[in-house]
Amino acid sequence: MTAFGNYLVKNGNDLLASLGQHIFISLVAALIAIVIAIPLAVALVNHRRWGEVVLQVTGVVQTIPSLAVLGLLIPLVGIGTVPSIIALVLYAIMPIFQNTYAGLTNIDPLLIEAADAFGMSRRFKLFRVQLPLAMPMILSGIRIAVVLIIGTATLAALIGGGGLGTYIITGIQTNNDQALIAGAVLSAILALVASWLIKVLSRVSVKKLLYGLGILAVLGVSGGIYHQATQPKETITIAGKLGGEPDILIHMYKDLIEQDNPNVHVVLKPNFGGTTFLFKGLQSGKIDIYPEFTGTVLQTLVKQPKHVSHDPAKSYQQAKALLKKQYGLDYLKPMKYQNNYSLALRKQDAEKYHLKTISDLSQVSTTLTSAFDTDFSQQKDGYPGLKTAYGLVFKSVQTMEPSLRYQAVADRKVDVTDAYTTDPQIRQYHLVTLKDDKSFFPAYQGAPLMKASFAKQHPRVVKSLNQLNGKVTTKQMQEMNYQVTVKHRKAATVAREFLQQQHLLK
Amino acid sequence: MIEFENVSKTYEQQPALNDLNLTINDGELFVLVGPSGSGKTTLLKMINKLIEPTTGTVKIDGQDVGAADIRQLRHQIGYVLQAGALFPNMTVEQNAAIQLDQLDWDVRQKHDRINELLTRVDLDPQTYMERMPSELSGGEAQRVGIVRALASQPKLILMDEPFSALDPLSRRRLQQLVLKLHQELACTIVFVTHDMQEAIKLADRLAVIHNGDLLQVGRPQEIIANPASEFVADFFDDGTTRNLFLSQVLKTGFGRLPEPADQPVKLAGTDTIFTWADLLNQHPRQLVTVDDLVLEPQDLLSYMSQIGQVS
Numbered sequence: 001m002t003a004f005g006n007y008l009v010k011n012g013n014d015l016l017a018s019l020g021q022h023i024f025i026s027l028v029a030a031l032i033a034i035v036i037a038i039p040l041a042v043a044l045v046n047h048r049r050w051g052e053v054v055l056q057v058t059g060v061v062q063t064i065p066s067l068a069v070l071g072l073l074i075p076l077v078g079i080g081t082v083p084s085i086i087a088l089v090l091y092a093i094m095p096i097f098q099n100t101y102a103g104l105t106n107i108d109p110l111l112i113e114a115a116d117a118f119g120m121s122r123r124f125k126l127f128r129v130q131l132p133l134a135m136p137m138i139l140s141g142i143r144i145a146v147v148l149i150i151g152t153a154t155l156a157a158l159i160g161g162g163g164l165g166t167y168i169i170t171g172i173q174t175n176n177d178q179a180l181i182a183g184a185v186l187s188a189i190l191a192l193v194a195s196w197l198i199k200v201l202s203r204v205s206v207k208k209l210l211y212g213l214g215i216l217a218v219l220g221v222s223g224g225i226y227h228q229a230t231q232p233k234e235t236i237t238i239a240g241k242l243g244g245e246p247d248i249l250i251h252m253y254k255d256l257i258e259q260d261n262p263n264v265h266v267v268l269k270p271n272f273g274g275t276t277f278l279f280k281g282l283q284s285g286k287i288d289i290y291p292e293f294t295g296t297v298l299q300t301l302v303k304q305p306k307h308v309s310h311d312p313a314k315s316y317q318q319a320k321a322l323l324k325k326q327y328g329l330d331y332l333k334p335m336k337y338q339n340n341y342s343l344a345l346r347k348q349d350a351e352k353y354h355l356k357t358i359s360d361l362s363q364v365s366t367t368l369t370s371a372f373d374t375d376f377s378q379q380k381d382g383y384p385g386l387k388t389a390y391g392l393v394f395k396s397v398q399t400m401e402p403s404l405r406y407q408a409v410a411d412r413k414v415d416v417t418d419a420y421t422t423d424p425q426i427r428q429y430h431l432v433t434l435k436d437d438k439s440f441f442p443a444y445q446g447a448p449l450m451k452a453s454f455a456k457q458h459p460r461v462v463k464s465l466n467q468l469n470g471k472v473t474t475k476q477m478q479e480m481n482y483q484v485t486v487k488h489r490k491a492a493t494v495a496r497e498f499l500q501q502q503h504l505l506k
Numbered sequence: 507m508i509e510f511e512n513v514s515k516t517y518e519q520q521p522a523l524n525d526l527n528l529t530i531n532d533g534e535l536f537v538l539v540g541p542s543g544s545g546k547t548t549l550l551k552m553i554n555k556l557i558e559p560t561t562g563t564v565k566i567d568g569q570d571v572g573a574a575d576i577r578q579l580r581h582q583i584g585y586v587l588q589a590g591a592l593f594p595n596m597t598v599e600q601n602a603a604i605q606l607d608q609l610d611w612d613v614r615q616k617h618d619r620i621n622e623l624l625t626r627v628d629l630d631p632q633t634y635m636e637r638m639p640s641e642l643s644g645g646e647a648q649r650v651g652i653v654r655a656l657a658s659q660p661k662l663i664l665m666d667e668p669f670s671a672l673d674p675l676s677r678r679r680l681q682q683l684v685l686k687l688h689q690e691l692a693c694t695i696v697f698v699t700h701d702m703q704e705a706i707k708l709a710d711r712l713a714v715i716h717n718g719d720l721l722q723v724g725r726p727q728e729i730i731a732n733p734a735s736e737f738v739a740d741f742f743d744d745g746t747t748r749n750l751f752l753s754q755v756l757k758t759g760f761g762r763l764p765e766p767a768d769q770p771v772k773l774a775g776t777d778t779i780f781t782w783a784d785l786l787n788q789h790p791r792q793l794v795t796v797d798d799l800v801l802e803p804q805d806l807l808s809y810m811s812q813i814g815q816v817s
């Protein structure tokens with residue numbers, strides 16, 4: 001509990017900013033949904049058949065999983081706040097429309113008859129009779145919608161919409177329970193407060209309510225304008241994939257760029273999504289830069305070349321050339337460390353047998369036991385291939401849950417396991433990884449990816465980023481990941497300390 | 507003057523009114539009476555175009571309702587619905603002034619008008635102006651309903667079973683109120699009811715409707731004396747109706763020969779005991795003569811107690 005309290009104190013400002021963003025997204029989505037759903041219901045009350053059709057359609061929209069809606073929207077409107085709001089609006093329309101429509105159609109027909117018999121104008125009838133009588137239903141629809149929006153808005157973080165979901169997703173990705181709880185609890189509290197507020201507001205007269213909405217809208221719009229106006233001339237958007245390591249890298253990018261380019265403002269979108277999200281975002285111009293691995297470029301992004309080199313330098317050249325040719329992208333120079341497959345074992349064993357490379361291991365492997373992740377133990381580019389390439393023969397081979405394998409080695413249950421070279425657990429459990437001296441595994445080196453046109457227009461940004469070329473060893477990356485994922489320090493702090501230590505940042 | 511000319515109405519192939527001709531004169535309190543489902547409401551709503559006839563025409567003062575501007579038409583017609591049908595989101599004053607809002611009366615004028623009318627229907631404006639409909643009894647709500655219908659001083663007022671949901675006491679009081687207002691305001695009232703007693707009590711003239719057919723039109727006494735069909739006769743004869751007429755009072759044995767000192771008012775055998783009671787209400791000692799026999803005020807009480815024992 002005190003740890004959680006500390007977390008809240010330490011991240012108070014960021015949490016507040018995310019909360020603000022969450023409220024903003026939810027409010028905008030709710031307002032848009034109201035502005036669409038209520039007039040639609042009003043228009044369709046006199047066309048019951050169409051009303052039923054719309055009820056069906058909005059009902060169907062709501063059954064589509066929110067992630068699918070987000071996925072469908074990305075090719076249409078890209079990533080970020082806009083598609084998040086669109087998806088939320090789509091969800092929120094249903095309850096508001098349904099309740100407004102039901103509220104309007106369930107008014108005592110005798111009252112409608114009275115309204116008509118006294119020759120009321122349509123406007124008068126709508127605003128003085130129909131809407132006030134349907135208001136309790138409409139407000140309960142809005143309440144349902146707002147609670148739904150606040151809950152679903154946590155998913156916005158998946159496509160870079162920000163908000164409290166960022167903490168939930170970071171929490172899951174980096175195994176940080178405190179972030180996860182902070183995000184989840186705050187969004188739950190927000191939903192409760194909003195629901196209560198609407199309940200209170202429902203006792204206020206329609207007129208005052210309309211004034212209130214008007215004031216809120218004006219505040220929102222002027223806030224947005226102020227926000228726009230106070231931003232420096234140029235904004236560069238840098239996104240990172242899910243997880244602690246990309247988060248650290250993009251903070252380094254930001255610090256380096258902003259140090260050299262005082263009039264550039266870098267906006268970071270950490271935990272922005274998977275590879276495809278980011279790659280599409282880069283192409284559509286929603287984001288300007290993101291760090292990508294050479295291996296990923298060659299394996300999944302470019303159309304498959306005939307021969308993929310596993311040598312780091314050659315893979316980088318190949319990846320750079322293909323990205324330029326096929327997509328018009330510039331791939332800046334890579335950092336030193338490799339984030340790829342390797343084999344890990346206890347430090348004492350490595351020292352005892354003088355093991356540095358996998359070739360070294362093959363000399364003594366018959367005396368050692370091993371456990372691999374299920375995929376790794378079965379795929380041709382995993383253990384079976386490795387075995388042939390190096391002539392490895394272990395005393396025993398078993399499969400194991402990936403999350404358990406490092407600890408199993410540390411606890412001496414097994415001796416060797418598969419590993420990602422920069423995984424923080426290697427540092428945590430005092431393991432070492434062996435060099436893939438025959439380049440069996442594809443090379444995974446990280447480097448900034450951007451449009452060629454962007455690189456051409458921003459030579460100084462390119463220069464700033466190139467300072468990382470050949471920097472950051474596997475060990476250093478491992479340590480930083482350890483600090484962020486296991487120690488729960490902030491990526492921004494860890495990145496800054498590293499850059500200062502390397503004298504790249506004053 | 508309201509004229510129905512060859513009016514028919516069919517709902518989804520179901521006839522509701524069959525080729526109906528009827529004229530309602532200015533200043534009449536005209537009652538449409540018949541069992542429920544007979545087509546009374548349909549007929550009434552054709553007057554303010556809430557329902558349009560399938561064939562035939564409805565005219566008000568010679569103007570075809572079908573061709574009239576619908577809102578202008580309705581602004582000149584008062585309408586009283588069942589149980590008041592007040593808007594639950596508005597105060598008594600707002601409810602009552604609803605038609606005045608449409609006619610752009612200014613606030614002061616509206617307020618004064620509603621004030622005057624509430625007093626007229628025996629509701630204290632101080633107490634009732636700001637109340638919500640949920641804070642009114644059934645009878646009070648319907649009084650407000652009547653004020654709402656009278657607000658713009660319409661020459662024509664339509665009432666559709668306005669008192670059928672009320673308790674007998676409130677109903678009787680409101681019937682009295684309608685009679686009083688009708689006299690004071692000199693307007694035309696078209697009143698729909700399925701209650702034959704109510705029809706007799708209120709009507710200057712009434713129309714009996716059954717299964718969409720207009721069976722008979724006339725003054726209550728005439729219809730009871732000469733029912734046009736067996737249905738009409740049955741409808742009005744539930745054993746007590748006959749007792750309401752002065753001819754029956756004489757048949758029961760009341761009435762004495764006139765004396766020179768008498769100054770009686772002449773009534774007909776087809777007049778009802780309500781007319782007599784009304785008269786006595788205003789002049790408690792008034793003698794009346796029916797068919798050359800004199801009835802004393804005391805006779806009414808004796809007669810009432812007698813028919814009370816029989817029925």
Ligand SMILES: Nc1ncnc2c1ncn2[C@@H]1O[C@H](COP(=O)(O)OP(=O)(O)O)[C@@H](O)[C@H]1O
Nearest residue numbers: 517518522540541542543544545546547548549
């Ligand atoms: N909107 C409607 N649709 C179909 N049938 C109707 C409609 N309104 C009335 N009717 C039918 O027309 C007939 C006359 O109805 P109505 O005028 O309401 O009778 P009343 O007022 O005498 O009770 C009834 O049989 C009723 O069921």
Ligand SMILES: [Mg+2]
Nearest residue numbers: 546547548667
């Ligand atoms: Mg009716």
